[in-house]
Amino acid sequence: MLIDTHAHVNFSAYKNDADKVISRSLENNVWIINVGSQYSTSKRAVEIAEKYSRGVYAAIGVHPIHLSNGIFKTKIDKEEIEFETREEEFDYEKYKELARSKKVVAVGEIGFDYWYKPKTKTKLDEFKNRQRETFVKQLKLAEDLNLPVIFHCRVAHDDLTDILESQNEKPRGVIHCFSGNWDEAQRYLANGLSLGFNGIIFKLNLDEVIAKTPLERILIETDCPYLTPPPMEGRNEPSYVKYVAEKIAKIKKLSYEEISDITVKNAVKLFNLHG
Ligand code: NI
Numbered sequence: 221m222l223i224d225t226h227a228h229v230n231f232s233a234y235k236n237d238a239d240k241v242i243s244r245s246l247e248n249n250v251w252i253i254n255v256g257s258q259y260s261t262s263k264r265a266v267e268i269a270e271k272y273s274r275g276v277y278a279a280i281g282v283h284p285i286h287l288s289n290g291i292f293k294t295k296i297d298k299e300e301i302e303f304e305t306r307e308e309e310f311d312y313e314k315y316k317e318l319a320r321s322k323k324v325v326a327v328g329e330i331g332f333d334y335w336y337k338p339k340t341k342t343k344l345d346e347f348k349n350r351q352r353e354t355f356v357k358q359l360k361l362a363e364d365l366n367l368p369v370i371f372h373c374r375v376a377h378d379d380l381t382d383i384l385e386s387q388n389e390k391p392r393g394v395i396h397c398f399s400g401n402w403d404e405a406q407r408y409l410a411n412g413l414s415l416g417f418n419g420i421i422f423k424l425n426l427d428e429v430i431a432k433t434p435l436e437r438i439l440i441e442t443d444c445p446y447l448t449p450p451p452m453e454g455r456n457e458p459s460y461v462k463y464v465a466e467k468i469a470k471i472k473k474l475s476y477e478e479i480s481d482i483t484v485k486n487a488v489k490l491f492n493l494h495g
Contacts, residue, residue: 226441269323330371369393
């Protein structure tokens, strides 16, 4: 058994076959946490999870990229796609209402993304402030609901860790799609967080970070539909998480079974998953 701790079967890439993709995953003994990136996808993650008696869960939150208007580029496997975002305001009460579902196991994905940023100083300050304010409100939601957090962070590790270290109540959680260096990894580990690895480990060299990260702090994920691990091609899906597990087993010089056991235990414990 495996747990894909970060999937997006709630996204439009699966609008025609989400149920099939999920059934395939459950038949392969892969449980799924579908992660929201704005209100609509958070709601959809909850609706999907509610359809299954076990093995499918949801995380809710506003991803920093949805705090600005813009056209963004992303890749699904080799294909570059463009998508448009509209500025969204985080509404605490609406999210709290969504979290009444027992299938909601985390707040996320939330955090910082400075990859596409405004060029003028004033606009840049505004952009960063908006990400910070929204992030802090969502941390509060996680604290009030006693839920762990799924963090997204791109080229903003210092800003994220500074805030985490200034919190009285330290959030539990995972830095999803970790792709930094060992120094950055250590800072997150020192704050009690886990690191989530996905298909990006086939593109960037994260061998040292994976080798040094304690086993009990490792989670595996796909971030599907993105980051398809070889040898698969095209749209990624939760059942492909096994390729990530295989590669981590190799780096850790452990068996596939040992890695699947420990990563399942880690996910069950962090997200308090039950039946
Ligand atoms: Ni994601």
